[in-house]
Amino acid sequence: MTPPGDNRLRYVCSQCGVIHYQNPKLVVGAIPVWDQDGDTQVLLCRRAIEPRLGYWTLPAGFMENEETTADAALRETVEEAGANIQLHDLFSMMNVPHVHQVHLFYRATLLDLNYLAGIESLEVAMFTESTMPWKDIAFPTVTETLKHFFADMRKVREGAPFGFHARDIMKPMRAATE
Amino acid sequence: MTPPGDNRLRYVCSQCGVIHYQNPKLVVGAIPVWDQDGDTQVLLCRRAIEPRLGYWTLPAGFMENEETTADAALRETVEEAGANIQLHDLFSMMNVPHVHQVHLFYRATLLDLNYLAGIESLEVAMFTESTMPWKDIAFPTVTETLKHFFADMRKVREGAPFGFHARDIMKPMRAATE
Ligand SMILES: [Zn+2]
Ligand SMILES: [Zn+2]
Numbered sequence: 001m002t003p004p005g006d007n008r009l010r011y012v013c014s015q016c017g018v019i020h021y022q023n024p025k026l027v028v029g030a031i032p033v034w035d036q037d038g039d040t041q042v043l044l045c046r047r048a049i050e051p052r053l054g055y056w057t058l059p060a061g062f063m064e065n066e067e068t069t070a071d072a073a074l075r076e077t078v079e080e081a082g083a084n085i086q087l088h089d090l091f092s093m094m095n096v097p098h099v100h101q102v103h104l105f106y107r108a109t110l111l112d113l114n115y116l117a118g119i120e121s122l123e124v125a126m127f128t129e130s131t132m133p134w135k136d137i138a139f140p141t142v143t144e145t146l147k148h149f150f151a152d153m154r155k156v157r158e159g160a161p162f163g164f165h166a167r168d169i170m171k172p173m174r175a176a177t178e
Numbered sequence: 179m180t181p182p183g184d185n186r187l188r189y190v191c192s193q194c195g196v197i198h199y200q201n202p203k204l205v206v207g208a209i210p211v212w213d214q215d216g217d218t219q220v221l222l223c224r225r226a227i228e229p230r231l232g233y234w235t236l237p238a239g240f241m242e243n244e245e246t247t248a249d250a251a252l253r254e255t256v257e258e259a260g261a262n263i264q265l266h267d268l269f270s271m272m273n274v275p276h277v278h279q280v281h282l283f284y285r286a287t288l289l290d291l292n293y294l295a296g297i298e299s300l301e302v303a304m305f306t307e308s309t310m311p312w313k314d315i316a317f318p319t320v321t322e323t324l325k326h327f328f329a330d331m332r333k334v335r336e337g338a339p340f341g342f343h344a345r346d347i348m349k350p351m352r353a354a355t356e
Binding site for chain 2: 064
């Protein structure tokens with residue numbers, strides 16, 4: 001069943017042997033921000049599911065067919081955090097070739113504080129840069145995105161625009177807390 | 179075989195009935211640029227394969243596992259145009275939910291003029307904004323990306339940086355020449 005000229009390893013169905021082409025998946029999420037007396041707080045979810053159960057993450061998940069990337073960021077934020085947000089520009093794109101994923105995060109504004117943990121979250125809470133559980137972040141793409149976000153925030157307060165941050169994470173996802 | 183709580187349509191293997199989860203695919207390409215006496219030329223490929231056989235496109239194709247998005251842009255440019263390029267920043271991200279795709283294009287510089295059509299291309303050629311075959315571009319994401327690129331080039335010549343352009347194409351891909 002391998003097409004002529006096709007010399008790559010493919011995913012073969014364990015039941016019937018049919019070759020199913022596999023491509024990297026998009027994981028899309030949001031950076032939901034609430035400004036409290038000039039102090040920037042970011043909403044995180046504590047994961048109720050593996051991988052990285054019990055660790056904190058930005059709301060994010062696999063993009064589905066028929067969605068746009070923005071649709072996916074909004075849906076995941078509702079599903080995991082029950083949060084009402086307004087999306088802004090794309091903020092980061094992180095390649096994770098080791099796990100065949102590309103992670104995208106959009107900046108977002110929380111519209112109210114009526115968030116509520118979904119079934120994939122143990123709890124949802126807001127953190128400032130100094131209260132952020134940096135040692136307990138689930139994935140390095142989230143740590144990188146949050147570091148870039150708080151660094152940009154300092155420049156934005158002085159009049160600069162937010163940047164767009166593209167990075168490649170060339171190590172296993174489990175190395176998050178190294 | 180449908181997991182509990184799963185209420186989305188899924189791709190079912192026609193041979194064995196196993197459900198294979200489908201997610202949007204990334205199509206990644208480059209905008210290879212050659213500066214000829216101050217006139218910006220962009221390399222296009224004329225497609226030797228369906229869909230859109232005979233129409234012009236930027237070198238681009240499906241991202242593979244184990245690659246980064248930049249790896250994919252470089253590989254596709256070599257495969258389709260035999261071109262040696264240096265990649266720069268990501269320039270555009272176009273959602274095409276109708277066909278379950280997200281298209282990414284990187285700015286790039288052609289390092290020499292030793293390009294050569296690959297087996298998926300009928301020919302490879304360079305065009306300026308005024309000689310560009312605008313009516314015969316294969317896909318609307320390529321048309322949009324090229325329009326943004328030439329518009330940005332005019333600003334770049336006056337000292338502005340290139341932008342990053344995110345768009346959603348909410349119509350069938352075949353509407354390219356409308
Ligand atoms: Zn199968
Ligand atoms: Zn099967």
